[in-house]
Amino acid sequence: MSSDDQPTTSGAADGGIPAKPTLDGIEARWVEQWRTSDVYAFDRSASRDRVFSIDTPPPTVSGSLHVGHVFSYTHTDTIARFQRMRGKAVFYPMGWDDNGLPTERRVQNYFGVRCDPSLPYDADFEPPATEGKFPKGSDKRQQPCSRPNFIELCDRLVVEDEKAFEHLFRTLGLSVDWSLLYATIDERSRRISQRAFLNNLAAGHAYQLQAPSLWDVTFQTAVAQAELEDRDRPSAYHKLRFTRPDGSDLLIDTTRPELLPACVAVVAHPDDERYTPLKGQTITTPLYGVEVPMVFHELADPEKGTGTAMICTFGDLTDVTWWRELNLPARPVIGRNGRFIDETPDAITGEGAERYAEVIGKTIHTGREIIVEQLKAADKLVGEPRPMTHPVKFFEKGDKPLEIITTRQWYIRNGGRGDELAKALIDRGEQIAFHPDYMRTRYRNWIEGLNGDWLISRQRFFGVPIPLWYRLDDAGEPIYDEPLVPDTDALPIDPSTDVPTGFDEGRRNQPGGFMGEPDIMDTWATSSLTPQIAALWAEDDPDGLWDRVYPYDMRPQAHDIIRTWLFSTVVRSHFEEDSVPWTNAALSGWILDPDRKKMSKSKGNVVVPTDLLEQYGSDAVRYWSASGRPGTDTAFDEGQMKIGRRLAIKLLNASKFALGMGADGAGLVAALEQPVTEAVDRAMLARLADLVDEATTAFDGYDYARALERTESFFWAFTDDYIELVKNRAYASRGDEIAASAHAALARALDTLLRLFAPILPFVTEEVWSWWREGSLHAQSWPDAAALRADAGDAPGELLPLAGQVLSELRRTKTEAKLSLRTPITTATIVLPDTQLALLAPAIDDLRDASVAAELLTEAGDELAVTAELAEV
């Protein structure tokens, strides 16, 4: 009786082999099964040597779901699943990065509010909009609210965003232990972040400094070096007429004429003989008539402009260097809001002061126009401005050039001041295995290129507060040098609402009282502690997770944030634990669109991942992801997803065939215990054992792509050649005994292939597993090459590809005659060298069956050739 006549089972969850296997609905079914059965739960009793721990990247939940999430998180999941099958207790947490500026911006647009820290908390506050209904581009109608109200709205919104991410990741089949979930703004993260900061403070690794720093005038906050990016901007050289002591002109090119009132010196190279005669003299600035010293410094480039430059406080980082090293005065003119400040610099008086008055309160752009007009009117501008383009520093999330403004900020040491710390941190990099290895170079280059410590304070609202207060003197001025520190037990605290020991709320902001530190920490200052947060560092934890997982085995992340997340995490672990945070860093590439551009929201070329999962199935999308090698940028390619889907379907059908050999699969389970006697079968197992070794080595080296490629390659040869060869024998056409060998081999192969594919294609493999076996495939062990090799015995693996090659030749005789492959062959002759014929001998009977030949003859010859006489149709 044929299988078509057998009763069918519709689904697979109830066991048995469906007549028409399908991928439809497979995700929902297994996601739910995995959710309720806890197959991915971390064993909290496992000792460190049994654990494989992963420091999962917490995605920024206020961003949109991106196909890049699917890509890189799949990579991590394949490793997690592999390690789990190798018998490790896998610590695989998920976190949400909801802390920081992206969430603030989203809340502003979603609810139509803006944070005004001067307002009191309003318990009945209702935002003007909900569910994102607030019309875009209507900033002026954003309603001000207090900081606590604003934070409530942030908390409210991230909950929604996090649900969408969890749904995506579950549907994708990530094997995370969801009970380990954290968020970077949750109470635990705030407590750990503050505790680590206080440790840094006590150890002298955190300090505050009143100094010029990069400042975003839109967000009105300081930013760190790691958050900068250069953008080409149109600009123009303006040649200004300064005056030498003898009354003659000194011409200076500048792209920032509006900073002329901030000019504190004129600089040239110490070897530049055009200017060395001016040593010790003063130069008079145009418009303002301020006398500034002529100074000399190596950084002045004789080739640029006229070879001399005006030093302003501050036009760029070189100005800061000159200002600091040459002990120049500060003469700031740009305020925190990016406008000219009200106070006229002391050095500017008389007519100059009247000119300055015209730019007070103006933006940089408008101020420049005014000053250029003033220069023209005073005949201090030589010729017309010459347009050019040059790179300008921007905050990566901002859209106005950064200014340099002197403010009080908090820093954490990171080796950026050229001390021993830099060397120690580079050495830490040597203790981490990077995958691929060359990524370590980026880490080292970044440290070597640092030009200052890590600025962690931000003048923003939604983040972890810096947990300090300051005493106010009798004049109401803060005494910054002696911050008031909270008790560790009290963490987390918010200094804007909590009160330091020995004070009461009534003395807040009063002379002789105290004030809270108004700043929060940058989001990286908290996310650099994800190893600590996920594993409950220094928390009250009866399970002792920390000692079971730290240092972690694996940090997966994208290569573009080596300079931020990877580096800052190493810094924190170096200080807290005197250790690397993890022993392996696995770097994923980016997704490129078909034009080879990085996919990003701003370019409008993002594909919604949930649609892809729906259309192709999760396994197919995972297949595409896993084909992107570690560290390699990968083209977005739906074609690869189609291929992945076909592979999954092929697995269903090939499995159905194999299991059909053993009556509902039960027979095939029994066949696992039966001996494999035929040489062809044993040769296949020999090849399979080699495959297991290759896949294991690849996964051990974090190369999921190679493991997939080898396994897939084997699998297609297995279905095309091996199954075709043994199909007839397996149907017992030549006797039960040799059929049993085929069954035993098919059972082993299916069992092994399902395990090998399980890390990449968890859904379809689990589906097939459920047809004939108990429990979850994902809780099974990784296949054992030695056992397969024992079954293979002395059979030569090369027999299989040779037989496949001969079978292909036999098929060709029919294809070239444009006949069906079922066409019988009357007589065929296989020509091969003697040694090859001897190797092939055990496969002759199977080849005869597979090619529907009445007679197969062999003949010695130089190379493979097949001739066949086909039966008349």
Next chain:
RNA sequence: GGACCGUUAGCUCAGUUGGCUAGAGCGCUCGCCUCACACGCGAGAGGUCACUGGUUCAAGUCCAGUACGGUCCACCA
């Protein structure tokens, strides 16, 4: 300007210590309803491995250089 990565079939990519006539998939061409699969199967065409030189019995693979593409950093008068 510095560093790193890449350049193999029309497209996307393998090619692990140098080793027979360089591989896969897609696409293309020509066939086939073959009792697991037509969401399938079979066969075929298609490449001076970016270029130049070197080492070697042997180079896609190692070395030097060049070109092109990408990324990061620096450059901001």
